[in-house]
Amino acid sequence: MTMVNITMNGQKISAPAGSNILQAAKQVGIDIPTLCDHPALVSIGACRICVVEVTGQRTLITACTFPITEGMEIQTESPQVVKARKLILDLLFSERNHYCPMCQMSGDCELQNLGYRYGIDHWIYPTYTKGFPVDASRKYFFMDHNRCVLCGRCERACGDLVANHTLGLRNRGASSMIHADANVPFGESTCISCGSCLQVCPTGALCDKRSAYMGRNIQTEHIKSTCNQCSIGCGMEIVTRGGNVLRIESDWDAEINAGLLCKNGRFDPLYEDRTRVTQPMIRIGGKLRPSSWDETLKTIAEKISGTNAKEIGVLTSSNSTNEALYLLGQLFCKELKATNVGLLNSAAPKLFDKPQGSLADIVKSDVILVAGTDPAKDQPVASFFVKHAVDRGAKLILVGGKDNGLAPFATMILADIGKAVEVAERAGSPVVLYGAGITEKGASALKKLQGKAAFVAIEPGVNTRAAVAFGFNNGFKASAAKVLYALLGEQGLESADVLKDVDKKAFVVVQASYVSPITEKADVVLPMAIWSERAGSLTNTEGRVQKVSKAVEPAGEAKSDWEIISLLANKLGKKLATSLDEISARATQELK
Amino acid sequence: MKAKAGNVDIDISKEFTPEQLKKLDEIIAKNKDKAGALIPVLEQAQGVLEFLPMPILKIIASGLNLPLSRVYGVVTFYSFFTMTPRGKHTMRVCLGTACYVRGGKAINDIIKKELKVEEGETTPDRLFTLETVRCVGACGLGPVIFVGENVHGRLKPAKVKDVISQYN
Numbered sequence: 001m002t003m004v005n006i007t008m009n010g011q012k013i014s015a016p017a018g019s020n021i022l023q024a025a026k027q028v029g030i031d032i033p034t035l036c037d038h039p040a041l042v043s044i045g046a047c048r049i050c051v052v053e054v055t056g057q058r059t060l061i062t063a064c065t066f067p068i069t070e071g072m073e074i075q076t077e078s079p080q081v082v083k084a085r086k087l088i089l090d091l092l093f094s095e096r097n098h099y100c101p102m103c104q105m106s107g108d109c110e111l112q113n114l115g116y117r118y119g120i121d122h123w124i125y126p127t128y129t130k131g132f133p134v135d136a137s138r139k140y141f142f143m144d145h146n147r148c149v150l151c152g153r154c155e156r157a158c159g160d161l162v163a164n165h166t167l168g169l170r171n172r173g174a175s176s177m178i179h180a181d182a183n184v185p186f187g188e189s190t191c192i193s194c195g196s197c198l199q200v201c202p203t204g205a206l207c208d209k210r211s212a213y214m215g216r217n218i219q220t221e222h223i224k225s226t227c228n229q230c231s232i233g234c235g236m237e238i239v240t241r242g243g244n245v246l247r248i249e250s251d252w253d254a255e256i257n258a259g260l261l262c263k264n265g266r267f268d269p270l271y272e273d274r275t276r277v278t279q280p281m282i283r284i285g286g287k288l289r290p291s292s293w294d295e296t297l298k299t300i301a302e303k304i305s306g307t308n309a310k311e312i313g314v315l316t317s318s319n320s321t322n323e324a325l326y327l328l329g330q331l332f333c334k335e336l337k338a339t340n341v342g343l344l345n346s347a348a349p350k351l352f353d354k355p356q357g358s359l360a361d362i363v364k365s366d367v368i369l370v371a372g373t374d375p376a377k378d379q380p381v382a383s384f385f386v387k388h389a390v391d392r393g394a395k396l397i398l399v400g401g402k403d404n405g406l407a408p409f410a411t412m413i414l415a416d417i418g419k420a421v422e423v424a425e426r427a428g429s430p431v432v433l434y435g436a437g438i439t440e441k442g443a444s445a446l447k448k449l450q451g452k453a454a455f456v457a458i459e460p461g462v463n464t465r466a467a468v469a470f471g472f473n474n475g476f477k478a479s480a481a482k483v484l485y486a487l488l489g490e491q492g493l494e495s496a497d498v499l500k501d502v503d504k505k506a507f508v509v510v511q512a513s514y515v516s517p518i519t520e521k522a523d524v525v526l527p528m529a530i531w532s533e534r535a536g537s538l539t540n541t542e543g544r545v546q547k548v549s550k551a552v553e554p555a556g557e558a559k560s561d562w563e564i565i566s567l568l569a570n571k572l573g574k575k576l577a578t579s580l581d582e583i584s585a586r587a588t589q590e591l592k
Numbered sequence: 593m594k595a596k597a598g599n600v601d602i603d604i605s606k607e608f609t610p611e612q613l614k615k616l617d618e619i620i621a622k623n624k625d626k627a628g629a630l631i632p633v634l635e636q637a638q639g640v641l642e643f644l645p646m647p648i649l650k651i652i653a654s655g656l657n658l659p660l661s662r663v664y665g666v667v668t669f670y671s672f673f674t675m676t677p678r679g680k681h682t683m684r685v686c687l688g689t690a691c692y693v694r695g696g697k698a699i700n701d702i703i704k705k706e707l708k709v710e711e712g713e714t715t716p717d718r719l720f721t722l723e724t725v726r727c728v729g730a731c732g733l734g735p736v737i738f739v740g741e742n743v744h745g746r747l748k749p750a751k752v753k754d755v756i757s758q759y760n
Contacts, residue, residue: 159659168661170668182646182664 006072021063021074022050032076033085033114035092036151037064038200040252040259042160047151048088049114053078060084086118094125095174096132097146098203105204107216111149112203132177137187140267141198141208143178148205150176154197161260163387166191178205193263194380199249210270211239211246224251225549226538227265228319228531230379231459232359233540234261238532238551245270245532245552256359256540262380269531274492274514277527278556288525293557293567300524301571303483303507304336312338313481313502316472317491318345318461321536322545324561325463326587327576328487329470331565335574342476344491345461346436347468348372348541349443357431357454358542363388365454367395367427369420371442373435373458376405379541382433382458397423399442417442424449436460459541466539469591478502488512488519489561490530511564526564529554536562537584545588602645607677615640616648620655629656630666634673643674679714679721681759683707684738688727691734695749699735700724702752719759 002017008030015024020043025032036047045062052063055073060081063074075081092098092111100106100115114120132145150169155178158167166189170179180189198206222237227248235254239246247270250261280296281288291299304312314332316325332338362368362385376383383406390396390409397420398410407413414420417438424430430453432446446455459465467473478484478501486499490513499518502508510522513530533554537545554560559567562583569576577583604613619636623629633652638644644652644667653660667673685700700711707715707722714721720739730736733745737755744755 155661165659165661168659168665170665172669172671179661179664181660182649 004068004070004072006068006070006074008074009076015068017068019068021052021054021061021066021068021072024068025063025074025076030076032063033117034064035110035114035149035202036153038153038156040161041153041156041200044152044156047092047149049085051081051084052076053081082118085114086120089114089118089120090124092149093120093123094127096130096148097128097144099128103147103204104207104212105147107218109204110202130174135186136209137185138191138193139187140193140210140263140271141195141206143186143206144204145177146205147203148178149203150178151202153200153202154178154206157196157200162192162194162196162384163391164190164192164194164384167197192380193267194261194384195263195266196250196260199259199261208247210267214246215241220246221551222249223549223551225532225551226540226546227261228462228538228548229262229264229269230381231318231462231464231541232256232379232381233538233542233544233546234265234381235546236261236265238549240532240551243552256544257381260381260384262384264380272514272530274516276530276555276558277512277515277519277525278558279527280557281525283523288520288522293559296524296526297568297571300485300509300568303509304485304572307483307507309337310339311480311482312336312340313476313478313484313506314338314341314472314487315476315478315484316341316343316467316487317489318343318459318464318467319489319491320463320467320487320561321534321548322463322466322539322587322591323536323580323583324487324565325466325470325472326590327562327565327569327583329472330576331569331572331574332485333471335569335572335576339474340477340480341472341474343461343464343467343472344488344493345464347461347464347473348434348436348457348459349438349440350468351434351443351447351455351457352450355543356450357456359385359456361429361431361454361456362386362433363392365389365394365427365429365431367397367424367430369397369399369424369430369432369446369449369453370404370406371399371417371420371432371434371446372437372439373433373460374400374404374406375433375458378460379458386433395423395427400437417445421445421448424453427453429454431456433458457541463538465541465543466587466591469539481506483507484509486510486512486518486522487561487565488516489528490514492516493518511561513558527554527556527558528564529558529560533558534560534562535580536560537588539591543591545591602647604645604647607645608641612640616651617655620652624656630658630663631670634663634667638673643677645675649675674721677714677718679719681719681740682721682723682738684723684725684728686726686728686730686734686736686738687724688731688734690727690731691736694734696735698749699737699747699752702749703737703756706752706756720756 003014004017005014013028032050035049037043043064045065050063051060053075100112134144136142155167159165166180180186220239220241227234227236234257235251237249248266250259252259279290282291395411398413399417399420432453432455435458508522509524510519511526511528512519513528519525532551535550537547539545623633649663653663687696709722735747736745
């Protein structure tokens with residue numbers, strides 16, 4: 001890497017060639033203020049707050065857009081610079097409503113912080129002469145245009161990061177405003193509520209409805225974890241205060257999603273309204289009655305011990321951690337020799353023994369073939385990658401119908417997978433995204449692209465890949481089970497259909513987080529911790545093993561998915577690993 | 593900015609002739625894969641259609657494969673573009689410093705009264721659209737108004753009616 005030597009505030013520093021002044025300053029801990037700039041976004045130099053003085057330059061220049069050159073001398077807080085920044089702040093504060101005490105971002109607002117930093121203690125221009133609307137038509141967050149500084153971060157996040165292009169900037173001068181599509185309410189626009197704009201907004205203009213006024217950043221904890229809403233495995237931060245989850249933010253440092261999240265991952269988990277299962281329960285005299293963990297596990301152990309291996313059925317949700325799935329496999333398949341084991345969702349067919357691509361290949365491709373999967377609906381962040389590639393000129397070939405969420409972006413929609421393969425064959429660097437929806441014939445057609453295309457399986461469910469690796473994908477026969485152990489977790493099932501074929505006399509154990517028609521019918525219910533209450537790891541659709549962290553204590557007596565199985569194994573006298581670290585290490589080893 | 597509010601319900605098949613719409617398609621087709629084509633396309637489209645209502649913006653956005661949010665942003669940014677119907681003649685009253693001190697404002701008020709429109713609006717017979725400008729570089733002729741490309745300088749309030757009656 002070529003280095004460039006510069007002097008900043010008298011300090012000699014060297015930074016990689018091609019860096020701008022702001023990046024060079026950041027490296028050595030010199031804090032140049034920014035408003036419109038954001039590390040994840042393209043710099044536009046619009047707000048001018050990052051202006052610095054460069055010897056030999058006629059005017060002050062924006063640090064976020066100006067590249068460094070050999071011998072450059074920079075002053076970041078000279079009197080001239082400070083004067084210019086104060087003027088900009090005076091002008092910003094004079095426009096719209098920046099009456100901080102009423103705003104829930106007070107304390108976390110980048111504009112307010114700059115006001116403090118540069119001693120803006122009064123208004124020198126008349127303020128807030130014109131009211132702007134507040135748009136709260138979106139379910140999860142609102143936009144108060146009165147607090148907007150028109151930095152355009154939200155617009156760039158929407159276009160450059162998410163490739164959704166819903167947001168734009170309209171009109172000019174004092175009438176400028178952020179709009180959706182052609183000025184329709186956000187809630188009626190093409191907005192997909194991924195919340196990326198919300199996360200980059202420097203002020204309180206975009207605000208999360210649920211966590212508003214529930215604590216300033218300094219009062220909260222940010223716990224890095226992995227999203228468990230789909231198989232992509234996005235990095236996220238669980239923001240908590242006093243043992244409660246306030247909101248979910250994306251992790252800018254995450255390798256897969258680099259700061260992106262979708263509605264399903266960012267908001268939906270926090271709007272859960274099902275009733276939790278909070279204590280172990282055993283059916284006595286036809287009714288589920290609360291019991292102790294010890295008693296409950298003993299009851300299950302006795303039942304299992306007295307049952308023939310062939311009559312034991314195990315069914316698991318893909319929402320379980322690697323650790324739980326590993327232990328479940330060890331206990332039931334290896335130790336107890338049960339063979340009737342299954343997964344609640346289907347899995348993408350295994351086309352090859354070795355990985356033939358990764359999610360990162362999507363944005364680099366020139367033709368994307370999507371078959372048997374609807375990522376826009378089920379794995380939105382993967383669909384962002386696809387839309388990105390389309391923005392860059394890639395062709396999207398969709399096998400299926402117009403009801404696919406990616407249809408509006410498709411170059412062609414084909415019913416015949418063979419024809420789609422023919423198109424992909426002519427591409428330079430095609431990528432194939434396939435899901436559980438492809439047929440055997442489709443799978444063999446896709447295989448023709450081996451060596452030519454990158455293949456990315458988009459698994460339905462969450463930890464489907466690990467579940468399949470641990471053997472939970474054999475045709476499960478409900479009717480064969482005399483004892484059924486169902487690791488339901490958080491999975492929502494509309495009805496008890498899964499248990500439809502289960503023998504009426506069968507003994508049904510359900511390990512679940514929420515009350516459902518299935519827990520109502522169970523003989524034993526074990527309360528399970530949800531995503532924010534458990535530690536462990538998940539395997540994403542590419543096979544990447546990533547940690548999930550416990551952010552808050554489990555509700556009531558609920559325990560982590562793996563812990564319950566570990567305790568049950570003890571009761572059955574089976575010596576399985578007991579510490580999380582040991583189980584994780586073994587599970588990861590086996591997944592390789 | 594009232595005049596910029598687009599009429600969403602406009603029926604383009606009634607508002608424009610098939611020839612006009614065909615020309616629009618041709619303009620879009622010619623510029624389809626060109627980078628930076630949006631402003632020239634909007635300019636040419638407005639030349640053909642006279643104004644750019646929302647349904648036309650949607651056609652241009654999908655035709656050029658651009659986000660509607662951006663097309664709308666550009667149209668509302670440049671005062672040259674209009675989303676409401678324009679009159680046959682655009683009347684631009686100069687309110688630059690020189691014209692202003694020489695009675696430009698009085699001229700503007702009389703025109704508004706005569707045409708019964710506000711700034712940025714079009715007369716119901718679609719003959720005139722009234723706009724104000726800040727200096728046209730003809731200060732020596734102030735107060736000045738433009739009707740289309742014709743300049744009317746040294747205008748007296750009493751002469752306004754005569755000027756208006758010259759156009760039909």
